[in-house]
Amino acid sequence: MTARFGVLGEIEIRFDGVPVDAGHARQRSVLAALLFDANRVVSADTLVDRVWGEQPPHRARGTLSSYLTRLRQALPSDVSITRHSGGYLLTVDPAAVDLHRARTLLxxxxxxxxxxxxxxxxxxxLGLWRGEPFAGLDTPWVNGVRDTLDKERLAAELDLTDIRMRRGEHASLLPELSARAAERPLDERVAGQYLLALYRCDRQADALDGYERLRRRLATELGADPCQALRTLHQRMLRADPALAPATRRIPMPRQLPAPPHSFIGRARELAALGELLEVSGALPIAAVNGAGGTGKTWLAVHWAHRHLDRFPDGQLYVNLRGFDPSGSAVPPSAAIRALLDALGVDPSAIPSGVDAQAALYRSVLADKRMLVLLDNARDAAQVLPLLPGGSRCTVVATSRNQLTGLVTTHGARDLTLGVLAEAESRELLTRQLGTARVDAEPLAVNAFVRYCAGLPLALSIVAARAGRHPGFPLAALAEELEDRATRLDALGSGDLNADIRAVFSWSWHALGADALAVFPLLGTFPASDITPFAVASLAGLPLSRVRGLLRELEAANLVQQHSPGRYRMHDLLRLYGSEQATAEDAQAALRRVTEFYLHTAHAADRLLDPHRPSIELGPLPPGREPQALPDRAAALRWFAEEYANLGAMHRLAVESGWDETVWLLSRKMEAYRWLRGHADDSLVACRDAVAATGRLGDRRAEGWALVMLGHALTRSGHLDEAIATLRKSLSVLETTGDTQGMANAHMATGDTLGLRGEHLPALRHTRLATRLFRELGDVVWGAAALTMAAKCCARLGRTDAARACSEYALPLLRKHDNQEGESAALLVLGDVAPTSGEAIGYYERALEVLSGLGYTFYLPDIHAKLGETHAAAGDIPRARASWQDALELYAAQYRTADVRRMQDRLQGS
Incomplete structure (x- = not known):
């Protein structure tokens, strides 16, 4: 049983994630006092002082003793409270106490x-802090410790801010720094970070004014001058020190290779052949490694790559193409290219629609880089070809169970076929994993292992893992257990490697405990490449605390691999074997449960990303099942990013299974994230599926909303004519249902699309209709957003007074309800129609802050370009050039070549 203790928030005890009652406040105080000095003796007098302060009860020591007795009864066996001379000792793993874990990490x-x-x-x-330390406790000792911990937390936050500032994140940090500076007006380190962020956001005047205000306040309240670091920063700002210029955000070098195999054996010929790739010049070096499942193709490629990392100074890319996935869902080229572009740090908003355009961008990004591209588990050459770099500086290694003849004939790839290990190599692999002494002690048993595993590295590793789990068992007993399954092991001599490994998998599977035995087949049915414990709990219909233990058991048996913290995957053959063992009824029920888990968690994440969008509520999950807890917007973004591929797999499963309601709802719940991260192609596919699904359901209201979604997706993808037709159809459908909310959204979407087509007067009519309908519904937030869109139409039509009036009316409403996306839109309109350059600059700079905080990077260079024009109109050419330079760099990062040329021309002409 795993125990965890928390004091960085409310005092808590958890066993395997389940909360345990720690008693009333005084008893929790005793626990807190011991946890603070875990693994050190705390005297009884010190404990009394920490728990009661200056007013202890008459028999304080007797009361303390009773509290300690109750705490002992609540603790697991691996945590103890023992009496020592003069005091008490709480013995616990420091990593199990959030305070000590946090201090170690810091x-x-x-x-x-x-x-x-x-x-x-x-x-x-910082993630270990759950709120105010020792929440709910109030003694002089607790209050003193709490103050110390608050200072430690602030220091860590400032250290993290320094790192983020060095990476050029000053714009997105500015709101946070402003709030912190207001909360701690005399903290000079906080002030220095805030002033530097202002300066780097082209608000030099505000930074200098801020310094002067701080100087006066320090003199008035403390009789002191700013510290030397602040005075130096002030002088550097005054002389516009170039070293203070904002750092360009550094994209970490991609290092995506899996860990090197710890027991790699042999393959000298193949390693030498791969080494010859490094000597190829004038053409793209490609190796096509093929061989049967389980022969160690990935091991070979990864081992070789780690030996030659110095030859790929710009990084290493890795994609598992899942060409032989048991679900039949090989990774399409569009998804693989998108993953590679993400790894290369390409801004999501800069990724074009269409696989051909994305492939061209991918080749452009790699053009001058020396990188390794490892394309693992390809189905055929057609799956690999779109992923090849265009130049000759990169190196490509592709693995497949099939011969990749197309790569060999058309691109001159080096063809390598991998067979099984020789008997001596098989024995050496077992020796490395089991140890020389154990292998030498039982040669007959080792001979049996070598014989039954038929030189297959994966089978040998599973056998060794099984033996390694029981170091006290004789190997002969394990060999005999293997032989007892003679009817299933006959195939080992047939030459059919899939049949051979099935026998070994059967042996390993049946050695599991009862619950793990039942979970393993269900994992084989899961249609994505990896899975978290949260999803496994729904898949298996078991508590999360139990699932974590089962995954550890499966991992120890080499049946699953935890390839990154909290994410598990299976070898393709293991998944295929597992899926064969699941009954159709069990598989269907499990997949239904896990799909519902993803749908409900996506719903919760969507509400955090876009709380103002009309929500389509879901029915409750059955008792004992719940979505993954997501505390805030940042957690929702992380969950969507980490689970995006799996959510796509759930969507495809729902489409293939005819679960039409799930298809429609899952598409809806993912739209906000797809919009934020620029997944335009995926959105278009999902929305078309949603329209088809709602049509089959006969749910006219849902169909109307799905059509609005599709209209948005078509607009984002540049299909404006089809978008208008789709949105008109949505209006027709929604009118028949009387859904005013849906019609208002459809009118708003139509206005947006017509405006992009340059039809500003019809666009204004639709946005006014949307505004009226939202007003009738009493929907203040969406009414203000529609009014802002109407203001944009008025501005485009030259009706500046109307545009200003609409935006000024909408802006405070949007701020009041914390609709930052709408706020930024209103600020931009006000900037466009502002009567003076100074006012316009203020609006644009505020819009920059808001959008940076939200993560909408696509629009940032456009605003910098507007700022440049506004500064130029005011005669401030240095600031204009600085804004145009910012716009140029951001356009270049998003590969918007026409805009890059426009900014270059603007800079040259100024």
Whole structure:
């Protein structure tokens, strides 16, 4: 049983994730006092002082003793409270106490040496704070410790801010820094970060004014001058020190290779052949490694790649193409290219629609880089061809169970066929995993393992893992157990490797405990490449606490691999074997459960991303099942990013299974995230599926909403004519249902699309209709958003007074209801129609802050370009050039070549 203790928030105890009652406030105080000095003796007098302060009860020590007795009864066997001379000792793993875990992480972060190493440690440490330390307790000792911990937390937050500032995140940090500076007006480190962020956001005047206000306040309240660091920063700002210029956000070098196999054996010929690729010049070096399942193709490629990392200084890309996935769902080229572009740091909003355009962008990004591209588990050459770089500086290694003849004949790929290991190599692999002494002690048993595994590296590793789990068992007993399944092991001598490995899998599977035995086949039915414990709990219909233990059992048996923290995957052959063992009825029920889990968690995440959008509520999950808890918007974004591929797999499963309501609802719940991250192609496919599904359901209201979604997707993809036709159909459908909310959204979407087509007067009519309908519904937020869109139409028509009036009316409403996307839109309109350059600049700069905080990067260079024109109109050419330079860099990062040329011309002509 795994125990976890928390003091960075309310005092809590959890066993395997389940909360345990720690008693009333005084008893929790005793626990907190011991946890603070875990693994150190705390005297009884100190405990009394910490728990009661200056007013202890008459028999404080007797009361303390009773509290300690109750705490002992609540703790697991691996945590103890023992009496020692003069005091008490709580013995616990420090990593199990959030306070000590956080301090260890912070210490490691400050000793890390690089930002890349320090940042994840700082984030993990800060994530352990759940609120006010020792919440609910109030004694002099607790209050003193709480103050100390608050200072430690602030120091960690400022360390993380320094890292983010060095990476050029000043714009997105500005709102947070402004709030922190207001909360701590005399903290000079906080002030320095805020002033530097203002300066780097082209608000030099505000930064200098902020310094002067701080100087006066320090003199008035403390009789002191700013510290030397702040005075130096002030002088550097005054002379416009170029070193203060904002850093370009550095995209981490992609290092996507899986970990090197720890027991790699042999393959000298193949390694030498791969090494010859590095000597190829004038053409793209490609190796096509083929062989039967389980022969170690991935092991070979990964082992070789790790031996030659120095030859790929710009990084290494890795994609599992799942060409032989048991679900039949090989990764399409569009999804693979998108994943590669994401790994290369391409801004999502810069990725064009269409696989051909995306492939061209991918080749452009790789053109001058020396990288390894490892394309693992391809079905055929057609799946690989779109993923080949265009130049000759990269190196490509593709693996497949099939011969990739197309790569060999058309691109001169080096063809390598991988067979099984020789008997000596098989024995060496077992020796490495089991140890020389154990292998030498039982040669006959080892001979049996070698014989039955038929030289297949994956089978040998599973056998070794099974033996390694029971180091006290004689190998002969395990060999005998293997032989007892003679009817299923006969195929080992047939030459059919799939049949051979099935026998070994059967042996390993049947060695599991009862619950793991039942879960393994269900994992084989899961249609995506990896899975989290949360999803496994729904798939299996078991509590999360139980599932974590079962996954550890499966991992120990080499039947699953935890390839990254909290994410598990299976070898394709294991998945295929597992799916064969599941009955159709069990598989259907399991997939239904896990699909519902993804749908309900996506619903919760969607509400956090876009709380103002009309919500389509879901029915409750059955008792004992619940979606994954997501505390805030940042957590929702992380969940969508990490589970995006799996959500796509759930969508395809629902389409293939005819679960029309799930198809429609899942499409709806993912729209906000797809919009934010620029997944325009995926959105178009999902929305077309949603329209077809709602049509089959006969749900006219849902069909109307699905058509509105499709209209949005078509607009984002540039299909404006089809978008208008689709939105008109949505209006027709929604009118028959009397859905005023839907009609208002449809009119708003129609106005947006017509405006993009340059039809501003019809666009204005639709946005006014939307505004009226939202007003009738009493929907203040969406009414203000529609009014802002109407203002944009008025501005385009030259009706500046009307545009200003609409935006000024909408802006405070949008701010009041924290609709930041709408706020930025209103600010941009006000900037466009502002009577003076100074006012326009203020509106544009505020819009920049808001959009940066939301993560909408696509529009940022456009605003910088507007700022440049406005500064130029005011005669401030240096600031105009600085804004155009910012726009140029952002356009270049998004590969918007026409806009890059426009900015270059503007800079040359100024």
């Amino acid at each position: 210490r490691d972060a400050r000793a890390a040496g690089t930002d890349d190493l320090a940042e994840p440690l700082l984030r993990e440490a």
